[in-house]
Amino acid sequence: MGPPSCTLPTAGHPLRVAEFDAxxxxxxxxxxxxxxxxxxxxxxxxxxxxxxxxEINVPARHGERLNAVAARVxxxxxxxxxxxxxx
Numbered sequence: 001m002g003p004p005s006c007t008l009p010t011a012g013h014p015l016r017v018a019e020f021d022a023x024x025x026x027x028x029x030x031x032x033x034x035x036x037x038x039x040x041x042x043x044x045x046x047x048x049x050x051x052x053x054x055e056i057n058v059p060a061r062h063g064e065r066l067n068a069v070a071a072r073v074x075x076x077x078x079x080x081x082x083x084x085x086x087x
Contacts, residue, residue: 017072024076031070031079036063039070 023043030042039056058066074080 020069020072021076024073028073028077028079031073031077033070037066039066039073041073 027043028041029044030040032040034040034055037058037060041054041056043054056066056069
């Protein structure tokens with residue numbers, strides 16, 4: 001089991017947000033909000049042809065954090081939950 005909260009020093013947060021923004025902008029080709037505690041992202045795979053899927057599951061106490069991730073994906077990609085690109 002991982003740590004109960006983020007251990008990244010506060011000074012590192014903006015850099016981490018920028019890194020995730022770059023990943024989401026470049027690699028996300030689909031987003032689906034499965035339920036309030038699960039988010040599914042379809043990502044470009046660099047080493048294999050096609051796409052790689054990432055399902056993020058969180059405990060109920062972290063549901064708002066998953067909402068923040070989903071909102072960030074939508075903000076930087078323009079893709080809302082349920083937006084899947086098969087190309």
